[in-house]
Amino acid sequence: MTISAFAAGTYRFDRQSASLVGMKNQLDGLAQQLSTGRTAETYGGLGVARTTSLSAHAAISAQDGYLAAITSAETRVKLTSASLTQLKSLSDSTRSNLSGNVASRNQTLPATTVQLATNNLAAAIDALNQQAGGVYVFSGRATDTQPVVSQQAIMNGIPAEGLDGLTALIAEQKKADLGPSGNGRLLQGLGTRTVSLFEDSNPEARANFGFNLMAASSSNSAALGANFIAGSKPDVSLNFAQQPVDGAQVRVVVQLADGSQKTLDLTARAGEAGNAAGAFSIGNTAAETAANLKRALGGADIASVQSANPPGVSAAFANGQAASTSFSVGNGVAAGDTITLKLGLHDGTTKTITLTAATTADPTSAAAFAIGATPEDTTANLSRTLQNALTAAANTELSASSTARASLNFFEGSPVAGLSPRRVAADGNGYAETASAKTVIWYKGDTAADPRATATVQAGTSRTVEIGAQANEEAIRRTLAGIAAMAAEGFTTAAGTVDTARFEAVSSRAANLLTASDGQQSLEQLGTDFGLAASSMANAKSVANTTKATLEASLDGVDTVSTEEVAAKLLSLQTQLQASYKVTSILSEMSLVNYLR
Known part of the structure; x- marks a missing residue:
């Protein structure tokens, strides 16, 4: 242990030195605060306020994270909403063109409609392949996968890979619906005075293809009998x-x-x-x-x-029973007498055929049959006209139904094992039960049951906003199916004339696909989802900014200092220090000798 020397006056000078050093340290600290604006350079320098500072900085950092996530997600939501708006515009454009062209019956417009549908399909595919920051917004969680294949692949398949496209499925569906006789798979028989019709005897074929017999009637039952026998389910x-x-x-x-x-x-x-x-x-x-x-x-x-x-x-x-209808011809058939046959299609629509008796009629007519010299002759004429009418209906209404059904079926195809588009079985009497590996799968993205949940944004401590989307959502599928159904068709006959009846039938069904009915998801609903997401994020962003500002304000006087107050303290301390230096200097020069003088 070392004991420091002690002399008279040492304590006073030590106190003066310590005081000067303390003021000098205060001066240095105030100078640093003035230059940095911070109370201290370490949390330890804050003293008891360090807990407040640490807590506030952690909360501010969290708000910065929320704001960064929201800012990034806002761009994605805006692009998704813009794509949905574009799809809605393309859908409305196609539907408006369909209704306008059907009403005008202009012979040149069907070709224009097909071209417009082709262009709109290409534009819809581009909208669905939208990217935001390198992320495909309509692929769900598969953000690095382009969701929709090319228009060429959708329509014509990929021949090099042995994959069929939509046009092949439409042709296949039409063939199955028309049946071997080209009349909607109905079996027509001719007796002496009776014309009969039967549904397909195969119950699976009846369930999926062709016409279903629904009802029959006659305006003169005494001369033209109509007998309908309903079928039963298998x-x-x-x-x-x-x-x-x-x-x-x-x-x-x-x-x-x-x-x-x-x-x-x-x-x-x-x-x-x-x-x-x-x-x-x-x-x-x-x-x-x-x-x-x-x-x-x-x-x-x-x-x-x-x-x-x-x-x-x-x-x-x-088991099950095929429905049947028979028309009997007796004496007394008069011009103007009619028989009516109601047919059902597998898209939920119906077709009513009315045949009218006439004194003379074109043998190719699908609306009138000639009254013959005998009931047997009239029966033969009725049978021929009925066959003409069924063939005409099969090549218009049923063909259009085939196109729409095949298009919807194609876009229901999924990359999930077993869920590719349905294909007609080899025997033509039903659909193949083993999923086809020879059909283009138009959608390559995620297949989550809840598309919104495939992408989320943490917008607050307990606030999560869902912003995911998938191109295979119902409203989008139906929109693509409606546009593609028109793009896949041609309405010019071999003779160079326009088949307006078939054009009208296809247009009607395409318009139905483009119009969401009760219980079906619509493009407007999808737009609303993302509008709500954008609103929720805007609200969360406002809350985060307000919270951050409040927390930063709470740090005033803890982490930061008032430059005016520090400057005033600095000037005061400089004055004190200068005075202390002066007094100390004077005192250090005094001695007893000087005093005795």
């Missing part, structure tokens, strides 16, 4: 070649009450998950699983099934 049993694994998907098309069809995609699930909507339970055996699938359909009438193989789903159609 029994349909389902089977699996193998037990499906958890997550395997099956496509089932069911008949609706209006005669149209609806596609349902169901997922095989184990345990309680199999009771959820859109799922069916995996049983202990393949037969039990098939029963669970049928139960999940809620008693709906099955038209077709499809899956990958395995699990290899199949449907067996048995």
Whole structure:
């Protein structure tokens, strides 16, 4: 231990020195505060205020993160909304052109309509392939994958890869609907005084193709009898070649009450998950699983099934009765007498054929039949005219229905195993149950059940905004199907004339695809989703900015200092220090000798 020397007056001088050093340190600290504007260079220098500072800075950093995420997402939402607006404009343009051209019956306009639809389809594909910062906004979570293939691939397939496009599916569907006789798969018979019609004897074919007989009547039942016998539904049993694994998907098309069809995609699930909507339970055996699938359909009438193989789903159609109609011809048929036949199509529409008796009629007529010299002659004339009418209806209304159904079927195709577009079976009596590997899949992106949830933005501590989108959403699929149905058709006959009847029929169905009905998703709904997302983010951005400003204000006097106050303190301290230096200097020169003088 070292003991410092002590002399008289040492304590006073030590105190003066310490005081000068302290003021000098204060002066240096104030000078640094004045130059930086900060209270201290370390949190330790803040003393007890360091906890407040640390907490506030952490909260400010969080708000900066929210603001950065919102700013990035705003661009994506704006581009997504712009693309949806473009799709709505293209849909409206196509629909408006269809209705205007049908009303005008201008012979040159069908070709113009097809060209417009072709151009609009290309524009729609470009809109769906929109990118934001290198991210494809309509691909869901597959942001690095272009969602929609080229227009050429959609329409004509990829021949080099053995893949068919929409035009091939339309041709296939038309052939199946027309049937071998070209009259909508109806069987027509001619008796001595009777003309009969029967639906296709194959129950699966009746469920999917051609015309259905719905009703028949006569204006003069005494001379022209009309007898209609309603058919009955077949029994349909389902089977699996193998037990499906958890997550395997099956496509089932069911008949609706209006005669149209609806596609349902169901997922095989184990345990309680199999009771959820859109799922069916995996049983202990393949037969039990098939029963669970049928139960999940809620008693709906099955038209077709499809899956990958395995699990290899199949449907067996048995029993059921084909509907039939017969017209009997007696004596007393007069000019103006009519018979009426009502036909149903598998898109939910109907076609009514009315044939009128006349004293003379063109043998090629599809509307009038000649009254012959005998009832047998009249019967033969009626049969010929009925055949003409059925063929004409099959090549207009039924052909148009085939185009629209095939287009919707094509755009329901999915990259998920087993969910490619339906293809007509090799025998032509139904749809193939094993999913085709020879059809272009137009959509390559994500297939999440909730497209919005595929991209989220953390806009606050407990606020998440969903901004994901997929090009395979129902409203977009129907829009593409409606435009593509027109783009795929041609309405000029071999003779060079325009088939206005078929043009009108296709236009009507394309317009229906472009118009969302009750219960169907619309482009407006999609736009509303993103409008709400943009509004929510704008609100979150305002809250984040306000919170950040409040937190920054709370740090005034903690992290930062008032330059005016520091300057005043600095001047005061400089004055004190100068005075202290002066006094110390004077005192250091004084001695007892000077005092005795």
